[in-house]
Amino acid sequence: MSASEPVQIDSSVSDVPVETARTLGRFLCGATLVMVALSWRLWFDQADFPAIPFIRWWPSLPLTWSPASLLLLAIALAGGAWRPTQRVGLFSALAIFFVLILADQLRLQAWVYHFLVVGALLAFLPAREALLLSRAFMILTYIHSGLSKFDFSFVHELGPRFAQAFSRVTNRDIGAFATADDGLLLYVAPLAEILAAILLIWRRTRIVGLILAIVMHLILITILSPWGLAHSAIVLLWNAVFCVEDVLLFGVGQRRSQIAERTAFSRAGRVGVVGVAIVAVLPLTERLGWFDAWPSHALYASHCERGWITFWGIQGQEVPPNYPDEFRRYVQGFTEGIDYLDLYDWFRDRRGVPPYPQNRYLTGVAEWVAQRFATTPERGVSLILQSAAHPLTGERTEVKFNSPEEIRDQASRYRLNAHPRSISR
Numbered sequence: 564m565s566a567s568e569p570v571q572i573d574s575s576v577s578d579v580p581v582e583t584a585r586t587l588g589r590f591l592c593g594a595t596l597v598m599v600a601l602s603w604r605l606w607f608d609q610a611d612f613p614a615i616p617f618i619r620w621w622p623s624l625p626l627t628w629s630p631a632s633l634l635l636l637a638i639a640l641a642g643g644a645w646r647p648t649q650r651v652g653l654f655s656a657l658a659i660f661f662v663l664i665l666a667d668q669l670r671l672q673a674w675v676y677h678f679l680v681v682g683a684l685l686a687f688l689p690a691r692e693a694l695l696l697s698r699a700f701m702i703l704t705y706i707h708s709g710l711s712k713f714d715f716s717f718v719h720e721l722g723p724r725f726a727q728a729f730s731r732v733t734n735r736d737i738g739a740f741a742t743a744d745d746g747l748l749l750y751v752a753p754l755a756e757i758l759a760a761i762l763l764i765w766r767r768t769r770i771v772g773l774i775l776a777i778v779m780h781l782i783l784i785t786i787l788s789p790w791g792l793a794h795s796a797i798v799l800l801w802n803a804v805f806c807v808e809d810v811l812l813f814g815v816g817q818r819r820s821q822i823a824e825r826t827a828f829s830r831a832g833r834v835g836v837v838g839v840a841i842v843a844v845l846p847l848t849e850r851l852g853w854f855d856a857w858p859s860h861a862l863y864a865s866h867c868e869r870g871w872i873t874f875w876g877i878q879g880q881e882v883p884p885n886y887p888d889e890f891r892r893y894v895q896g897f898t899e900g901i902d903y904l905d906l907y908d909w910f911r912d913r914r915g916v917p918p919y920p921q922n923r924y925l926t927g928v929a930e931w932v933a934q935r936f937a938t939t940p941e942r943g944v945s946l947i948l949q950s951a952a953h954p955l956t957g958e959r960t961e962v963k964f965n966s967p968e969e970i971r972d973q974a975s976r977y978r979l980n981a982h983p984r985s986i987s988r
Contacts, residue, residue, distance in 0.1 A: 584690035592643030594804045604915045606633040611889040613931035614667045619980040653686045676858045692832035702760045707846040709756030711861035714954035721865035722749035728791035866952040867920040872904040875943045922948045923977045931983040933967035
């Protein structure tokens with residue numbers, strides 16, 4: 564058997580790293596299948612909802628292509644969770660995910676990105692190398708997640724909300740903790756993530772890091788539960804999935820598989836090292852606007868880009884009340900003569916997830932909305948975009964686009980596509 568063969572799937576040798584990698588692969592596919600089922604609305608194209616592909620020339624396909632792709636994805640993930648077909652299922656799921664994500668940027672959920680990285684490592688590398696690089700990716704995830712919260716906006720915006728939710732669920736008043744020294748104590752949360760990552764690096768401290776990581780996920784599940792901030796079931800499940808993956812990677816059989824940390828990498832393994840190194844560097848560019856927030860693990864950070872879509876009447880007229888059915892119920896009053904579109908509720912109701920937190924994506928959504936609303940001279944659409952918050956001051960720069968033409972021109976300026984694609988019924 565060659566050194567580069569993905570033995571974690573095909574080998575029948577009784578070996579702890581091989582069995583651990585097999586178990587991790589089956590669990591990853593099974594858990595992802597459940598999350599795909601919970602997010603089923605995300606994977607169906609909708610003619611009355613915007614889809615922003617990653618590539619401008621994405622073809623116009625009939626609505627039936629997305630349910631057919633979803634069925635194939637479910638079959639592939641089920642195959643990946645079943646030992647005899649694990650390798651074929653894993654490869655197929657990776658390919659189908661890739662196509663579905665190209666068709667709609669919203670589908671690049673953090674848990675999907677996690678599957679793509681770890682799944683690729685398990686599919687293409689020998690077991691020991693796949694486990695070692697998967698460990699590195701998990702450690703990097705905690706580091707980048709901690710760094711994304713280590714700023715002014717977290718301790719003054721999202722951090723206090725987390726503290727209030729935790730107080731409400733546990734019936735423990737930690738308000739003084741959240742406000743002491745202008746919220747500085749809230750930096751404990753990102754520091755704990757970074758500390759857990761550091762402890763997971765070395766074998767002697769790994770069990771402490773594992774316990775700390777699991778405790779953090781349990782606290783986060785408590786905060787995001789229906790009794791706290793009431794986030795979706797997918798978010799709660801994904802935190803539970805992290806706990807199991809951490810145990811598989813840093814707990815089960817780690818002493819007997821420690822040779823993996825001393826073994827020279829195969830040719831495929833060296834390619835994997837380069838891939839993980841790229842994955843490690845890209846999130847560092849997120850605050851510069853070069854890489855997206857979700858694949859940068861900035862999931863519970865409040866510094867991300869944001870914006871609003873507003874409607875207004877030309878020449879001081881009131882906004883016409885006859886909004887298109889696609890988003891009529893999500894239009895809210897803003898100021899006199901101006902309404903805005905409640906993007907969070909609109910996306911949660913129609914796709915089951917919040918909007919993709921990039922100005923590029925929001926510009927595409929605004930172009931789609933303008934195509935359906937600003938069809939007469941009496942109707943106007945504006946797009947307000949804010950940059951990521953400054954890490955030290957929380958300040959943001961703001962720019963406004965006041966017409967469909969300006970919005971469309973802005974969409975053309977991004978490196979990646981920001982124009983909506985057409986969907987045929």
